[in-house]
Amino acid sequence: xxxxxxxxxxxxxxxxxxxxxxxxxxxxxxxxxxxxxxxxxxxxxxxxxxxxxxxxxxxxxxxxxxxxxxxxxxxxxxxxxxxxxxxxxxxxxxxxxxxxxxxxxxxxxxxxxxxxxxxxxxxxxxxxxxxxxxxxxxxxxxxxxxxxxxxxxxxxxxxxxxxxxxxxxxxxxxxxxxxxxxxxxxxxxxxxxxxxxxxxxxxxxxxxxxxxxxxxxxxxxxxxxxxxxxxxxxxxxxxxxxxxxxxxxxxxxxxxxxxxxxxxxxxxxxxxxxxxxxxxxxxxxxxxxxxxxxxxxxxxx
Numbered sequence: 575x576x577x578x579x580x581x582x583x584x585x586x587x588x589x590x591x592x593x594x595x596x597x598x599x600x601x602x603x604x605x606x607x608x609x610x611x612x613x614x615x616x617x618x619x620x621x622x623x624x625x626x627x628x629x630x631x632x633x634x635x636x637x638x639x640x641x642x643x644x645x646x647x648x649x650x651x652x653x654x655x656x657x658x659x660x661x662x663x664x665x666x667x668x669x670x671x672x673x674x675x676x677x678x679x680x681x682x683x684x685x686x687x688x689x690x691x692x693x694x695x696x697x698x699x700x701x702x703x704x705x706x707x708x709x710x711x712x713x714x715x716x717x718x719x720x721x722x723x724x725x726x727x728x729x730x731x732x733x734x735x736x737x738x739x740x741x742x743x744x745x746x747x748x749x750x751x752x753x754x755x756x757x758x759x760x761x762x763x764x765x766x767x768x769x770x771x772x773x774x775x776x777x778x779x780x781x782x783x784x785x786x787x788x789x790x791x792x793x794x795x796x797x798x799x800x801x802x803x804x805x806x807x808x809x810x811x812x813x814x815x816x817x818x819x820x821x822x823x824x825x826x827x828x829x830x831x832x833x834x835x836x837x838x839x840x841x842x843x844x845x846x847x848x849x850x851x852x853x854x855x856x857x858x859x860x861x862x863x864x865x866x867x868x869x870x871x872x873x874x875x
Contacts, residue, residue, distance in 0.1 A: 629668075651857075696727070700724040704722075716777065807851045
């Protein structure tokens with residue numbers, strides 16, 4: 575366990591180094607006579623070193639998550655390692671994107687993989703919440719029917735997925751009007767996604783409070799860790815959501831979007847921390863059909 579914590583610290587340090595390298599290596603001044611897709615959207619030259627480091631770290635995380643998944647035969651969680659793999663590809667594609675800043679296919683792959691992959695991270699949490707309620711505690715602790723929580727929130731995320739995809743597509747235009755419209759559509763999708771995820775976090779918090787009101791102490795139960803990892807990873811994902819909303823709200827000339835360091839520190843790093851939580855605390859260790867809560871053992875249904 576101690577070695578796994580050390581690995582997580584090393585991941586964070588590596589990401590910080592990569593972010594500092596990005597901040598010192600990128601350029602926020604772009605020649606107006608040589609506008610490209612990348613310069614219009616980002617306003618800087620993406621750091622190849624930072625992209626390579628981030629891609630490598632996400633690739634390692636993907637391998638670890640796939641290993642956890644196959645060892646535990648937890649096929650319901652397949653969306654997490656697959657999305658992490660696509661995220662890794664998105665970062666690796668940033669390397670040729672800096673070399674070919676006018677390549678529409680390269681830009682689109684990078685933009686869509688990095689922007690949309692996190693939706694699957696959220697979906698994993700939705701599925702885990704439903705399984706936790708059904709397996710470990712009484713269903714009445716949930717506002718919504720636990721079997722339908724994932725369905726409702728995934729539908730919401732698919733909707734925002736399509737909205738963000740449409741906005742990201744319009745952003746590839748060199749036309750300033752189309753680019754601004756794409757940014758506005760992308761912002762709307764991110765705002766909806768953020769509000770939807772905030773509702774999910776309230777759902778988890780309500781379940782926790784309801785369990786406590788029944789006199790059950792989660793820290794004394796084998797499944798107690800599920801609540802902690804759900805809220806911890808969700809908080810990390812929320813940091814990214816809030817950052818993205820603020821970044822796009824500032825517009826293309828905004829401070830955040832034109833400084834690559836914040837993309838790594840407030841977007842990529844929180845997401846990596848969130849998914850690495852499941853490498854250390856894979857939920858099937860705490861989430862099994864044999865787990866019985868104090869409430870269930872008392873015979874009160």
